[in-house]
Amino acid sequence: MVQPVVVGINGTAESLTATDWAAEEALRRDLPLTLVHAWDPQRLANVTLAMAPDAQQTVAARLVRDTEERVGARHPGVRVTGELVTGPEVAGLAERSEGAALLVLGSRALSPVLGFLVGSLGLKVLRRTRCPVVLVRGRDQEGGTAGGDIVVGVQDAGEAAAPVLSFAFEAAAARGVAVRAVRAWSLPTVFTFRPSTIRRADEHGGLEALERQTLEDTLAPWRERYPRVPVVPVLDFGSASEVLLSAASDAQLLVVGSRGRPGGGRHIGAVGHAVLHFAEVPVALVTDNT
Template sequence: MTRPITVGADGTAESLAAVHWAAREAVRRDLPLRIVHAWEKSDREDGAVDAREALTRIAGEVTARHPDLTVTTDLIDGGPVEALIAAAAEGTTLVLGSRGQGAIVGFLLGSVGQQVIAESTRPVVLVRAGDQPESEAGGREVVVGQQGGPDDSAATLGYAFEAAAARGAALRVVRAWALPTVFTYSPASLALADEAGGLEQYERKALAEVLQPWLERFPDVQVTQQIEMGSAGEVLLSVAARAQLMVVGRRAHRSAVGSRIGSVAHAVVHHAPSPVAVVPPA
């Protein structure tokens, strides 16, 4: 069975933008669309009726725009975190509004949404309320952050290359680097920074080696390789204005205050104006 693109809907402007983004993505990738809403049986009974009616109405809007797209709806019993994670596992990608008032409340504040991002086994795309189809035109790129070696970024790069190919868009691969900590405050640090071309060339070679199999697999995708000194989050955000989609890897871990997704993903999710795909490790 073909896995769908799944989108959470709660009737807010943010979730409706997510629904329409997910519909366009499903059309691009020739996949079905599944629209879901989490509802606990302990809630008032007429709430389920309202939710089903809302899902039917939203699905009708999508079908009117994309008559050839297969659209299904599901009212899922359970809390929002568990329901959305389970729904994500049954699809290829989970799409959510970045600020919801219902099932996905608190994305940018890190409550339900952060748990979903941190624990989902599928990529999670966050879409803001103002997102429009026009933002995907005008030569805007797909931008992806790359760190580490081939195994560290395989899932992230795979998602980014597939997204760029589906859109016919250029792909910008960004690798940030920094001076080794041991040199940061050494007497020779300024001289080393002046001659940093040596270290930058090492990073450039490492990025080229990581990308080689992807370039062979996606020969029609125009790729720009950007190597820049600085923190990964800051470097990625410096090019965010040109992006129609930002793609970052997830470094999820648990702490005393709950699940965390990693500093780079956290920065991009909070500050990038475009939709952001957060990809779990393979």
């Protein structure tokens, strides 16, 4: 079964930017595109000046149809279908993400200081899904990042990094650009100190050298699997979120990992929250296989 690229739409400028991004990604991957708009008749039921349910449904259906036509006009060749889902947006998007290759959501820019508004709805959708999710900023199309690298955070080592590296290398191969693999390191604290780590660091010539070797060892099988994708390892001292945000300033996509929950969904984590709110480029959140 072919897995589609799914994008949530609601008629806003941010939604349209996300739709354009999703359409281009569907073309690159030769996948169908599914537009999903959730119409919740209960949401406005108690609002004094709300339209009647039939009128609301008509407007919602028109939004889906107009967006589908817009995609057809702007992105010829995309196999696009629109779906009007009845019920809460979070549940509707989470359900449609099951079996999807990718879920794309829009986000609104606030200011250079405050960052971007992911919103409670976006965070709820992220927490309930397991497929890769890309958050696209409302101004990404004007950001001049189309020719940038794919930046990926490599905080896990070995096989644990496979899901996030697989996504990043596939994205880079499809675009014909390099992967910039970024790993942050810091001195161990009293809570993270391990004698075995210090012994290994001494064998490699210090903690920084050990971290660099760990990064190279993790990337080695991916270099072999994607020999035509240039790889730029980046090791920097500092917090993971700060290092990633700095490295991704001119990227066309930032890829970070998240932890899966045993009962479904994902745990975003502190680094994920930081890049989702403050990165100025599209962010892909990829869940591990746990």
